[in-house]
Amino acid sequence: MSVNVRIPTILRTYTGGRAEVAAEGATLGEVLADLEKNHTGIGPRVLDDQGKLRRFVNVYVNDDDVRFAEGLQTPTPDGAGVSIIPAVAGGA
Amino acid sequence: MAVNTVASTTDTTSATSADAPAGSVSLGPAAALSCRECGERSPLGPDFACGVCFGPLEVAYELPTGDAEGLRRRIEAGPASIWRYAPLLPVPEDVAAKPNTNPGFTKLVRADNLARELGVTGELHVKDDSGNPTHSFKDRVVAIAVEAARAFGFTTLSCSSTGNLAGAVGAAAARAGLRSCVFIPHDLEQGKVVMAAVYGGELVGIEGTYDDVNRFCSELIGDPAGEGWGFVNVNLRPYYAEGSKTLAYEICEQLGWRLPDQLVIPIASGSQLTKIDKGLRELIALGLVEDRPYKIFGAQAAGCSPVSQAFKGGHDVVRPVRPDTIAKSLAIGNPADGPYVLDIARRTGGAVEDVTDEQVVDAIKLLARTEGIFAETAGGVTVGVTRKLIESGRLDPALTTVVLNTGDGLKTLDAVAPSSGPTAVIRPTLDAFRDAGLG
Numbered sequence: 001m002s003v004n005v006r007i008p009t010i011l012r013t014y015t016g017g018r019a020e021v022a023a024e025g026a027t028l029g030e031v032l033a034d035l036e037k038n039h040t041g042i043g044p045r046v047l048d049d050q051g052k053l054r055r056f057v058n059v060y061v062n063d064d065d066v067r068f069a070e071g072l073q074t075p076t077p078d079g080a081g082v083s084i085i086p087a088v089a090g091g092a
Numbered sequence: 093m094a095v096n097t098v099a100s101t102t103d104t105t106s107a108t109s110a111d112a113p114a115g116s117v118s119l120g121p122a123a124a125l126s127c128r129e130c131g132e133r134s135p136l137g138p139d140f141a142c143g144v145c146f147g148p149l150e151v152a153y154e155l156p157t158g159d160a161e162g163l164r165r166r167i168e169a170g171p172a173s174i175w176r177y178a179p180l181l182p183v184p185e186d187v188a189a190k191p192n193t194n195p196g197f198t199k200l201v202r203a204d205n206l207a208r209e210l211g212v213t214g215e216l217h218v219k220d221d222s223g224n225p226t227h228s229f230k231d232r233v234v235a236i237a238v239e240a241a242r243a244f245g246f247t248t249l250s251c252s253s254t255g256n257l258a259g260a261v262g263a264a265a266a267r268a269g270l271r272s273c274v275f276i277p278h279d280l281e282q283g284k285v286v287m288a289a290v291y292g293g294e295l296v297g298i299e300g301t302y303d304d305v306n307r308f309c310s311e312l313i314g315d316p317a318g319e320g321w322g323f324v325n326v327n328l329r330p331y332y333a334e335g336s337k338t339l340a341y342e343i344c345e346q347l348g349w350r351l352p353d354q355l356v357i358p359i360a361s362g363s364q365l366t367k368i369d370k371g372l373r374e375l376i377a378l379g380l381v382e383d384r385p386y387k388i389f390g391a392q393a394a395g396c397s398p399v400s401q402a403f404k405g406g407h408d409v410v411r412p413v414r415p416d417t418i419a420k421s422l423a424i425g426n427p428a429d430g431p432y433v434l435d436i437a438r439r440t441g442g443a444v445e446d447v448t449d450e451q452v453v454d455a456i457k458l459l460a461r462t463e464g465i466f467a468e469t470a471g472g473v474t475v476g477v478t479r480k481l482i483e484s485g486r487l488d489p490a491l492t493t494v495v496l497n498t499g500d501g502l503k504t505l506d507a508v509a510p511s512s513g514p515t516a517v518i519r520p521t522l523d524a525f526r527d528a529g530l531g
Binding site: 006007008009010012019045046054055056057058060063065067068083085086087088089090 | 129140141142143144145146147148149252302303304306307309310311313314315323325326329361409411412414424426428431
């Protein structure tokens with residue numbers, strides 16, 4: 001499954017400045033592993049030492065926050081859009 | 093005057109918005125940005141998330157210490173606005189001379205009538221922030237963000253908003269001579285939509301919830317379309333959030349430079365609560381108030397209560413929810429500062445509680461009929477939660493308590509309109525008046 005991953009500014013040092021990159025995987029966990037393979041260093045920024053999503057990272061598959069879905073097991077259908085976004089925005 | 097460095101060491105890794113103006117800036121006592129999670133430091137800039145762990149960045153200061161009496165006199169001689177506290181804020185020294193909305197120094201109302209209704213025997217006060225220029229506490233945070241926007245060379249001021257913030261940004265941008273373009277959920281209360289639109293900036297309704305709006309803004313900031321934009325609660329958030337410290341400063345000064353024993357604070361993202369705690373701790377560290385225990389209580393609406401649920405469940409992380417409540421200014425289902433609220437409530441011996449929409453409406457009316465204060469739904473949440481905390485014995489009625497009202501009831505008329513109307517409609521005659529049982 002090939003998906004399009006939207007990279008936040010904070011991680012673009014790992015993608016050569018690119019805001020979007022392609023990645024392979026049937027689940028979000030596989031997509032993140034593929035990202036790490038092709039853009040070394042990006043994985044530990046998104047996942048903690050236990051391999052879980054860091055608590056201040058939001059990840060969306062299409063329009064769905066993966067915390068409302070199956071987390072790293074969330075399916076990533078062919079052509080899906082994955083967005084990685086810092087969670088500290090909003091409110092006051 | 094000696095200098096107290098409130099955070100330490102330096103590093104440069106952090107999230108910077110795309111193509112943002114850079115360079116050395118001077119924002120008063122602000123020394124650096126510091127990650128609240130891992131402590132990583134970075135220079136002052138339009139950054140909001142740590143490049144190491146994605147944690148929230150906050151402003152670290154070099155605050156003036158060693159002459160508490162001199163600082164107190166300087167504050168008391170300052171303007172009747174948040175700028176009296178400029179020595180403790182990330183703003184230039186001459187901030188009060190610049191065009192801005194001059195928010196703050198709102199009334200701290202001694203609420204004896206409400207106290208009697210609630211069975212409070214100690215002092216009960218309402219910090220009534222409806223008295224700000226656009227009638228909510230948001231003017232405080234936006235005023236700080238405007239100074240950061242100026243410092244970083246932004247020409248457009250923007251935000252994601254549940255309504256109050258959009259109005260505050262529109263007004264502040266108009267006064268400062270900046271362009272504004274703000275984003276709101278498309279289904280907000282009419283009063284808030286009008287208040288956001290009237291200042292002449294661009295107002296965009298997004299088909300979705302506040303969390304959807306927030307996500308959109310976070311993506312826009314990394315896109316060329318958002319270049320040169322200062323999003324007050326995204327890439328200017330570390331500075332903007334500091335504005336809420338002024339609530340703590342004012343409450344203590346208005347109590348005669350004294351800490352309250354208990355505070356009841358609404359929770360949306362949780363930022364306000366965490367910054368009030370930060371402000372109280374700064375006043376203690378600077379010797380402006382006596383160091384004694386205080387308890388902080390957080391208040392949510394039951395229809396959007398992820399922090400309350402986490403507190404009651406004993407969790408230290410907050411599971412996002414999809415909001416469904418009339419308290420739309422608090423309807424943030426994925427609160428960025430939720431984990432820190434949990435830490436503070438537990439550290440101070442407070443709690444986080446929630447009330448139903450029906451209880452919110454009852455509390456709005458209770459505050460209005462006892463103290464003549466018409467609160468927006470967020471104020472109904474804090475008063476309702478205060479009542480619930482007293483009834484359950486968690487808030488001590490014999491102590492000094494401050495309850496926050498963060499906005500004006502005129503913004504959320506829909507909440508009380510169905511149950512608030514004329515006692516009678518009569519012909520203009522004395523007989524009709526008596527017949528209606530009014531004489």
